[in-house]
Amino acid sequence: MEVSFTADYIDYMSEWTRRIEGEIITSDRQDENIFLFRKPIGVVAGILPWNFPFFLIARKMAPALVTGNTIVIKPSEETPNNCFEFAKLVAETDLPDGVFNVVSGKGNVGAALTSSPKVDMISFTGSVKTGENIMASAAPNITKLNLELGGKAPAIVLDDADIELAVKAIRDSRIINSGQVCNCAERVYVQRGVAEEFIARITAEMKETRFGDPLKDDSIEMGPLVNRQGLEKVRDSVETALAQGAKLECGGGIADTPTGHYFLPTVLSGCDMSMDIMKQETFGPVLPIQIVDTLDEAIAFSNDCEYGLTSSIYTKDLSKAIRAVKRLEFGETYINRENFEAMQGFHAGVRKSGIGGADGKHGLYEYLSTQVVYMQS
Structure with missing residues (x-):
């Protein structure tokens, strides 16, 4: 079931490659237009929990790649084998080397990844405590964060x-x-x-x-x-x-x-x-x-x-x-239904420990930066 859902999710996210939009905004100045472009952020670090060790790779990888970024996946030390098997499948595709990457290990490996100035965004799913540590580790580089930290x-x-x-x-x-x-x-x-x-x-x-x-x-x-x-x-x-x-x-x-x-x-x-x-x-x-x-x-x-x-x-x-x-x-x-989000929806939370979501059509833009160009004619 998880494998089937993963494939379905990747197919869904790939459809959005033709739907990422910018804007043309009217300027206050005469004969000027403002162009808003969406651009890749760069290198995304995807740090996984142990409870959905296969599907969550896709949930972090798919929007990152669709928006033109590269990604480094760090699986949980409790369940790394799923990620290794996923990497074997990726190796069978024509994806260029260096686009999808895996590093494994314990917390020190994650700390090295989240503190690296070469990482432009961190997407993490896991505990509140680890999320707090990631925020502290990312702070010196002002690295963009996307965190999902638990629920009740x-x-x-x-x-x-x-x-x-x-x-x-x-x-x-x-x-x-x-x-x-x-x-x-x-x-x-x-x-x-x-x-x-x-x-x-x-x-x-x-x-x-x-x-x-x-x-x-x-x-x-x-x-x-x-x-x-x-x-x-x-x-x-x-x-x-x-x-x-x-x-x-x-x-x-x-x-x-x-x-x-x-x-x-x-x-x-x-x-x-x-x-x-x-x-x-x-x-x-x-x-x-x-x-x-x-x-x-x-x-x-x-x-x-x-x-x-x-x-x-x-x-x-x-x-x-x-x-x-x-x-x-x-x-x-x-x-009147069970708790489980749809991929075309938006998996998101509020408050300190419910922050989360890079899913669905809105979450896709988490993986893009905005460039504004002012053009005088």
Whole structure:
């Protein structure tokens, strides 16, 4: 699936080579025109996380190359092999040497790349802390940055929602890539009138999630977490939530499997905004739920977080949906569907830790500089 989506994305971005536009602007001076040109920035450094190690190469490479830049990809030290395989495919094309480049290693390699005066733009997807370090490293050269630094996506379920649809979409959004996605549904605010039904049904669905090795069984819906450290971090997050008063509906611990780092699909009810799990990103299949009385309350709680990448709302009332869209402080809002952006859209965030986006037709211009020419006739 990731390979197919990657190819589709590259095809989509290649279509924009004929659609990059400049402008001719009327000047205040007589007999003068102002020409606005779009020009390549130069060398782009694409620094990858481990959670989508194949597709994210294309998401950084395609817009860079389409706009005339060269790129240096630095994969995560946790998942470098995908990048090496991608590079083999690139080597089979007629792309000139030096246009697509790969460097691998740990943080010191990334630091050397981001501090280099030869790099003109840095596109990074990953943690807030690493993003802060990249900003500091790039600052002496005033290097242009494009950062996507995490998410804590709220899902709002109102009394008039299609509960079956909401349960399926939120559950799918929570277990995708084992919950290791920045725009996953990370917390739920459900209106009191449907809370009991929603919690019962989402718990049943999470319990039935088939997890295991997807290479051995095509029916598997959820694989393992990336490593032991990630597994223990999710476990600690759940234990802290329970200690703070959350109620365990299902899951709650490390799965008893002979191999792999599997955490049981988990639902926590009785949560509130005093709990860490409602504000801190949890990279695992854990869904905390808080009951609310009104849409206003749900919106206020949703915005009470430093992350601002994605959000969603489930309702049959269009006016309520539009009201939420206007007030939710997130770059993306999904209405009655799972959290996952379309390539022709714009993957973007707001606030410190939701900054992001070089996707879609608008994000393409992140990879271009603007040249203004004044021509007197």
